[in-house]
Amino acid sequence: MKYFLCSIVFLSMLFPPLAVAETKHSEMITTGEFHAALALGYGGLENPRAHAKSIETYVLPTWSYYGERFYAENFTLGYSLHESDSLLLDVQTQLNEDGIFFEFDGLNRLFMNDLLGFTPIRNPTNAKQPKTDEIERNISYLGGINATWLTPFADISLGYFHDISGVHQGNEIQLRLKRSFEYPWGVLGFQGGTVRKSQNILNYYYQLTPEERGPIYPRYYPSATFNYYAKAVINVPLGENVNFVGILEYTWLGQGITDSIMIDKDGYISGFVGISYGF
Numbered sequence: 001m002k003y004f005l006c007s008i009v010f011l012s013m014l015f016p017p018l019a020v021a022e023t024k025h026s027e028m029i030t031t032g033e034f035h036a037a038l039a040l041g042y043g044g045l046e047n048p049r050a051h052a053k054s055i056e057t058y059v060l061p062t063w064s065y066y067g068e069r070f071y072a073e074n075f076t077l078g079y080s081l082h083e084s085d086s087l088l089l090d091v092q093t094q095l096n097e098d099g100i101f102f103e104f105d106g107l108n109r110l111f112m113n114d115l116l117g118f119t120p121i122r123n124p125t126n127a128k129q130p131k132t133d134e135i136e137r138n139i140s141y142l143g144g145i146n147a148t149w150l151t152p153f154a155d156i157s158l159g160y161f162h163d164i165s166g167v168h169q170g171n172e173i174q175l176r177l178k179r180s181f182e183y184p185w186g187v188l189g190f191q192g193g194t195v196r197k198s199q200n201i202l203n204y205y206y207q208l209t210p211e212e213r214g215p216i217y218p219r220y221y222p223s224a225t226f227n228y229y230a231k232a233v234i235n236v237p238l239g240e241n242v243n244f245v246g247i248l249e250y251t252w253l254g255q256g257i258t259d260s261i262m263i264d265k266d267g268y269i270s271g272f273v274g275i276s277y278g279f
Contacts, residue, residue, distance in 0.1 A: 036063040039245055041274015048253060049101050050264035060272055078146075088148040094161065096172070098197070098205040099139035135212055135262070137205050140167035146174075154179040157193075163200075170200030186236035186244075195227045197254070206260035225256025241278040247271050 039060040046054045065072045069080045075095050082089040146159030157176040163169050176193035202222035231249040238244055248271040258266055 031066050031068055034063070034065045035278065036061065037276045037278040039272065039274045039276035041245070041272060043247075043270075043272035043274070045270035046265070046268035047101055048257075048263050048265040048268045050262060052101070060274070060276075062276075081145075086150050088150070090146050090148075091143075092146045092159065092161070093141060093143040093164065096140040096142050096163070096201070098201060099137050099167070102135065102137040102205070135208075138165075138167045140170075141165040142172060144171075168200050168204035170198040170202075170204065172197055172201070186234065189233040189235075191229075191231040191233075193229060195229070196224060197227065197256070198224050199256075202256050202260075206257055206262055208261065220259055220261065222256040222259065225254030227254050227257070228252040238275070243276050243278070244274075245276045246273045 039062070040058065041060070042056070042058060043060055044054055044056045062074055063072075064074070071078050071080070076092060077094075078090045078092040080088065080090050140163050142161035143164040144159055144161035146157055146161075148155055148157040155178045157174070157178070159174045160171065161174065162171040173196040174193065175195075176191060178189065178191045180187055180189035199222060202225060206222060207220060229249060229251040231247070234244075234246040236244040248269075250267060250269050252267040253263065253265070257263055
């Protein structure tokens with residue numbers, strides 16, 4: 001049950017509410033109402049940690065609420081400071097995905113007997129290997145400010161978010177471009193961008209502590225790095241409150257992360273395909 005709930009946390013963090021438009025400022029959204037949707041299908045997220053098992057789910061609930069200024073989209077909370085035809089300025093909080101890779105690995109070990117964890121082999125040595133199956137990290141929560149410019153070609157967002165949970169004191173700078181196309185049969189959306197992760201984030205999540213590495217001292221001294229991602233979303237109405245939903249996203253990890261002994265992939269893929277019903 002815990003594994004299922006955490007799967008929902010991670011996937012709903014990555015994917016926007018399915019029953020409403022992609023942005024809270026769409027004319028389709030009615031303020032002062034709670035929106036929810038339940039999607040049945042198949043969703044997965046590849047875990048970039050070495051030998052860690054991918055995250056899978058068959059049920060994906062999403063929810064949202066939009067007030068005059070306050071809004072909630074799954075685990076993202078926001079407050080609108082300014083809204084015009086060309087500029088949106090919000091104070092916003094959101095989950096940081098780095099820590100969830102570790103939380104899922106721990107829960108998988110508890111509830112899935114066939115999960116072996118990971119054993120780094122990048123630095124061959126006769127010394128005792130770190131007990132990587134015991135590595136734990138905490139999930140962090142970020143807060144900051146986000147500006148979105150609405151142009152005829154795409155919505156451009158730039159945000160700065162700092163750790164407000166006291167986990168690592170790191171920060172992220174996020175640049176995102178989003179464009180959607182409406183057709184008689186449905187909506188097709190594309191999104192891409194980059195996320196700059198500070199050195200504090202990398203030090204906390206991807207560097208072994210002296211206790212974890214034992215006598216091994218890998219040459220890993222991370223600095224701030226950039227992740228890049230591309231995402232496509234399709235939404236096809238099948239009936240009243242019923243939609244076919246498809247989501248596919250790929251994230252390219254920056255060198256500051258891939259150089260870590262904990263990581264054995266240059267990037268990871270995530271997605272979901274299924275039928276959603278809006279309440």
